[in-house]
Amino acid sequence: MNTGPIPPPSAARTGSDPRRWWGLAVIGTAQLMVVLDATIVNIALPSAQRALQMSDGNRQWVITAYTLAFGGLLLLGGKIADLVGRKLTFMTGLVGFAAASALGGAAQSSGMLFVSRALQGAFGALLAPSALSLLTTTFTDVRERSKAFGIYGAIAAGGSAIGLIAGGLLTEYLNWRWCLYVNTPIAIIVFLGAGALLHDDRRRGEGRPRLDIPGVLLGCGGLVAIVYGCSEAEPRGWDDARVLGLLLGGAALLVLFTWWQKRAPSPLLPLRILRDRNRAGSVLTMALAVIAMFGMFLFMTYYLQVVCGYSPVKTGLAFLPMTAAIVTGSTQISARLMTHVPPRALMAPGALLAAGGLFLLTSLPVEPAYVSHVLPAEILVGLGMGLIFMPVMATATSGVAPRDSGVTSATVNTAQQVGGSIGTALLNTIATSTSATYVADRLRTATAEAGGRLTPAVRDTITKAGVVHGFNVAIGWASGIMLLAAATSTLLVTAGAPKHTARPPDPARAEAEERHHMRACEPGEPPA
Numbered sequence: 001m002n003t004g005p006i007p008p009p010s011a012a013r014t015g016s017d018p019r020r021w022w023g024l025a026v027i028g029t030a031q032l033m034v035v036l037d038a039t040i041v042n043i044a045l046p047s048a049q050r051a052l053q054m055s056d057g058n059r060q061w062v063i064t065a066y067t068l069a070f071g072g073l074l075l076l077g078g079k080i081a082d083l084v085g086r087k088l089t090f091m092t093g094l095v096g097f098a099a100a101s102a103l104g105g106a107a108q109s110s111g112m113l114f115v116s117r118a119l120q121g122a123f124g125a126l127l128a129p130s131a132l133s134l135l136t137t138t139f140t141d142v143r144e145r146s147k148a149f150g151i152y153g154a155i156a157a158g159g160s161a162i163g164l165i166a167g168g169l170l171t172e173y174l175n176w177r178w179c180l181y182v183n184t185p186i187a188i189i190v191f192l193g194a195g196a197l198l199h200d201d202r203r204r205g206e207g208r209p210r211l212d213i214p215g216v217l218l219g220c221g222g223l224v225a226i227v228y229g230c231s232e233a234e235p236r237g238w239d240d241a242r243v244l245g246l247l248l249g250g251a252a253l254l255v256l257f258t259w260w261q262k263r264a265p266s267p268l269l270p271l272r273i274l275r276d277r278n279r280a281g282s283v284l285t286m287a288l289a290v291i292a293m294f295g296m297f298l299f300m301t302y303y304l305q306v307v308c309g310y311s312p313v314k315t316g317l318a319f320l321p322m323t324a325a326i327v328t329g330s331t332q333i334s335a336r337l338m339t340h341v342p343p344r345a346l347m348a349p350g351a352l353l354a355a356g357g358l359f360l361l362t363s364l365p366v367e368p369a370y371v372s373h374v375l376p377a378e379i380l381v382g383l384g385m386g387l388i389f390m391p392v393m394a395t396a397t398s399g400v401a402p403r404d405s406g407v408t409s410a411t412v413n414t415a416q417q418v419g420g421s422i423g424t425a426l427l428n429t430i431a432t433s434t435s436a437t438y439v440a441d442r443l444r445t446a447t448a449e450a451g452g453r454l455t456p457a458v459r460d461t462i463t464k465a466g467v468v469h470g471f472n473v474a475i476g477w478a479s480g481i482m483l484l485a486a487a488t489s490t491l492l493v494t495a496g497a498p499k500h501t502a503r504p505p506d507p508a509r510a511e512a513e514e515r516h517h518m519r520a521c522e523p524g525e526p527p528a
Helices: 009-014 020-052 061-084 086-105 110-138 142-173 183-197 213-236 241-261 277-307 312-318 320-337 344-363 370-396 402-449 456-492 507-520
Strands: none
Touching (some): 086 110, 086 183, 086 402, 142 370, 277 402, 320 344, 344 370, 402 456
């Protein structure tokens, strides 16, 4: 059967698109847009709350609506990419993300803003896994793959810090609406670039698997319940009935999801993907590292603005050294060493570096201490995260069959998103409860010593000291979680250094083998 024009001899020999690096720029820009959108609104939130007259209780939905839709729909988005094609899914996600961003920027009520944020999350769930799977299928040569994943890993790890910088600049010099509007022109440019530069080798043919509707309901429902439960744990506490119900219900749905995936004819998440020890270890390492890192972003934003008195712009710029360290660790260290050392030889030292940086922050004083404490911690954490993210993503997506690349990419993104939600809720709960206990004890003691009267200045001093003490304790927990990530990568990720091949796999041959593989596979019994 004729499957299309025969590629020119040079292309056949190399198996590579000469414009693939421009394609990486398109993929990377799209991923940056999705990642920074999780934090760019944080700094703009007070201004948006005043403009739209949101209550304190409802303002969290600006963040929660995005994280619920994004985290809950990632697996579905990855599966859609595998079913209808990665490029089509990628471009559809871009159009929807741009439209949702424009809607949010023009919001005239809090409800309109909440809806737009949920739509952003939903289309981001289409965009993120298709971007990573396009990267996986575009770069097949080991050395080129290491460079490409180095850049992509820097974006994934540094995007949150860039979001804080961009949010501060846009809020201070324009207004909060531009934190949403800014996505629209970027998405349009990326859409045009994707149409010209990206390719999807997936051929439409017979025997394509259908969408696993029960798996979608169970898997996405479980993830939504867990993410929502974590977001509700911040204001309500972990022992609240609603929080416990959401978390236990979500866990139960995921157990049912796993049971169903073993029996489904066309499973949403084929369990053979997670049976690979290196892939499972990489995904778990990612989740643990993000739990610790998101806690640092949260506490350092408050510390710099409340304790140090920084403006939103200055707060964003204060994260620049960390961003630079992430880029250096990912592109100049990980990408260069990935072809020479096993992945865990990068992941474990990176996690130890990051844990050391976090430990420095456990002794933050009440007075401003950016140069003595925050700056060296940012550099260590940044270098560490750069060493972690690149090999994690490369290892987790390595050796995946083309038909599974979208849902595998979604699994990596889900670990990142759910880890961020858990980290923010868990560490914030530790910080606030510790602060409350500290402040109550100190106020009681100070009141007794002062004969029952305390000046407002003394109360403010004790309160500020309590906030910083809470940060110190919570960041200590984050440092311990990062050490757990180091142990996980050491024990579970046993893959050796990738072997360089001068001649990448032939796409046509890989596709033929894939079709043979699918014909030989009985429904419900995919091979490992």
